[in-house]
Amino acid sequence: xxxxxxxxAGPAGVTAALRMAQKGLSVLxxxxxxxxxxxxxxxxxxxxxxxxxxxxxxxLQEAPLERHIVKRTLxxxxxxxxxxxxFESKNFDRPxxxxxxxxxxxxxxxxxxxAREAGVNLLTGCLVDALLIDGNAIxxxxxxxxxxxxxxxxTIVCDGVLSRLAQKAGLRKTPEQDALALGIKALFRLKEExxxxxxxxxxxxxxxxxxxxxxxxxxxxxFIYTQTETLSAxxxxxxxxxxxxxxxxxxxxxxxxxxxxxRRLLKGARLVEYSAHMIPEGGYRKVPRLFADGVxxxxxxxxxxxxxxxxxxxxxxxxxxxxxxxxxxxxxxQKHDFAAQQLARYQSRLENSFVLRDMKxxxxxxxxxxxxxxxxxxxEIVSTIMERIFQxxxxxxxxxxxxxxxxxxxxxxxxxxxxxxxxxxxxxx
Amino acid sequence: MITDxxxxxxxxxxxxESHITVNREMCxxxxxxxxxxxxxxxxxxxxxxxxxxxxAYEACLExxxxxxxxxxxALQWNYPRGGFGVRYRLT
Numbered sequence: 001x002x003x004x005x006x007x008x009a010g011p012a013g014v015t016a017a018l019r020m021a022q023k024g025l026s027v028l029x030x031x032x033x034x035x036x037x038x039x040x041x042x043x044x045x046x047x048x049x050x051x052x053x054x055x056x057x058x059x060l061q062e063a064p065l066e067r068h069i070v071k072r073t074l075x076x077x078x079x080x081x082x083x084x085x086x087f088e089s090k091n092f093d094r095p096x097x098x099x100x101x102x103x104x105x106x107x108x109x110x111x112x113x114x115a116r117e118a119g120v121n122l123l124t125g126c127l128v129d130a131l132l133i134d135g136n137a138i139x140x141x142x143x144x145x146x147x148x149x150x151x152x153x154x155t156i157v158c159d160g161v162l163s164r165l166a167q168k169a170g171l172r173k174t175p176e177q178d179a180l181a182l183g184i185k186a187l188f189r190l191k192e193e194x195x196x197x198x199x200x201x202x203x204x205x206x207x208x209x210x211x212x213x214x215x216x217x218x219x220x221x222x223f224i225y226t227q228t229e230t231l232s233a234x235x236x237x238x239x240x241x242x243x244x245x246x247x248x249x250x251x252x253x254x255x256x257x258x259x260x261x262x263r264r265l266l267k268g269a270r271l272v273e274y275s276a277h278m279i280p281e282g283g284y285r286k287v288p289r290l291f292a293d294g295v296x297x298x299x300x301x302x303x304x305x306x307x308x309x310x311x312x313x314x315x316x317x318x319x320x321x322x323x324x325x326x327x328x329x330x331x332x333x334q335k336h337d338f339a340a341q342q343l344a345r346y347q348s349r350l351e352n353s354f355v356l357r358d359m360k361x362x363x364x365x366x367x368x369x370x371x372x373x374x375x376x377x378x379x380e381i382v383s384t385i386m387e388r389i390f391q392x393x394x395x396x397x398x399x400x401x402x403x404x405x406x407x408x409x410x411x412x413x414x415x416x417x418x419x420x421x422x423x424x425x426x427x428x429x
Numbered sequence: 430m431i432t433d434x435x436x437x438x439x440x441x442x443x444x445x446e447s448h449i450t451v452n453r454e455m456c457x458x459x460x461x462x463x464x465x466x467x468x469x470x471x472x473x474x475x476x477x478x479x480x481x482x483x484x485a486y487e488a489c490l491e492x493x494x495x496x497x498x499x500x501x502x503a504l505q506w507n508y509p510r511g512g513f514g515v516r517y518r519l520t
Contacts (some may be wrong), residue, residue, distance in 0.1 A: 032512075033512075161493070271434075277492050279490050
């Protein structure tokens with residue numbers, strides 16, 4: 001019998017398993033892929049996550065990181081123009097860095113190997129489709145065609161965004177369309193020197209581009225991230241908005257790839273892989289109950305993911321939640337108590353860490369992002385303003401404020417603008 | 430279209446049996462058939478001649494879009510058996 005079972009060898013599960021093994025627990029880690037990471041995909045950047053360096057002090061030297069991000073671009077696209085805001089910092093060019101691009105199948109495999117080295121028993125190719133439930137308590141899992149029972153006093157469920165098992169444990173329902181976004185992504189191969197030259201990078205510096213206004217008004221956006229010898233380009237589309245639109249994600253993607261700004265960045269790059277994955281977009285309010293007797297939820301399975309328009313974080317929240325789940329289990333072992341009341345400490349741990357605090361801080365941003373106008377009307381307004389500012393046509397110029405007011409007045413009712421400014425302001429300021 | 434080249438681009442270990450079961454009866458009367466256009470792998474197709482949904486599980490990327498989109502209860506949705514399904518190399 002194991003001390004703990006962890007389901008899912010993604011960032012949350014591996015962090016939890018690694019921590020518990022380092023502290024002497026016998027841990028069984030179950031993964032449905034033949035190799036950890038082969039089912040996993042994300043946008044592009046792992047934000048710096050100090051918790052991991054605590055577990056693996058040589059993380060920055062040894063982890064298979066691609067490029068550290070020193071430059072971030074937010075680009076508003078319209079039919080006729082693109083307005084970009086570019087931020088770059090020398091401070092992001094030295095450890096601990098602000099974040100790095102990675103390949104999930106490569107990184108997750110490496111990370112799981114670290115857990116194995118710490119003593120975690122990893123079983124791959126193993127889909128867990130049932131939990132052992134006794135009354136209210138989770139006592140382990142059933143696996144394999146013969147539905148063999150594996151028991152443990154505590155199970156940490158990290159089976160990803162759809163979390164079938166959290167539903168079986170009664171902790172959450174099937175997530176709804178308006179709490180999810182579909183991410184699709186293609187990987188393009190390009191020479192390292194070409195990437196460096198094209199994006200203005202040296203050594204293993206990297207950059208990210210986020211695009212708004214490239215989704216035919218569907219809530220969401222596009223992105224391009226640089227790896228050493230590849231570019232990740234993709235779209236994130238709110239599922240309810242996608243469905244309403246009637247457009248197919250791959251058609252929107254082809255359009256995105258064909259728009260001038262993106263086409264130039266990808267010129268000569270060879271398409272090598274295509275992937276899709278769901279993203280929890282429910283925000284703080286949709287975080288489910290995180291524990292019950294004998295069970296804890298971490299990572300995407302717990303809906304731990306947020307965006308405020310500029311930060312898009314999930315993988316670091318997954319790792320930190322895995323860490324706190326492990327710490328909670330270690331405490332529970334001290335007390336030999338795995339009841340919900342004891343495991344409730346997990347909730348307060350997350351509430352005191354950046355995980356739930358950041359999600360709470362940007363709770364209103366997630367609501368604000370559900371405003372359709374952000375993805376259609378506003379990129380057009382910005383485009384109009386910028387064109388009027390830079391256009392020289394022999395007519396007298398107007399002050400910026402007047403140009404802005406006129407552009408906005410022609411694009412949407414004043415009331416909507418005021419509401420959006422207030423809500424938008426409140427969501428990030 | 431990118432989905433035409435899925436098997437060249439993305440790795441799979443395809444199971445003999447489908448991990449998703451479609452109740453085609455229900456699809457006949459469905460008023461949106463949103464699975465057809467929202468699936469990022471294009472696994473669902475409305476067959477006009479046969480008046481039925483054609484479904485190919487082999488190219489499934491396991492994202493769960495159809496599972497969430499289908500509000501008619503026509504899908505019995507599961508992940509593929511352990512060790513089967515999509516296998517991303519880098520992504």
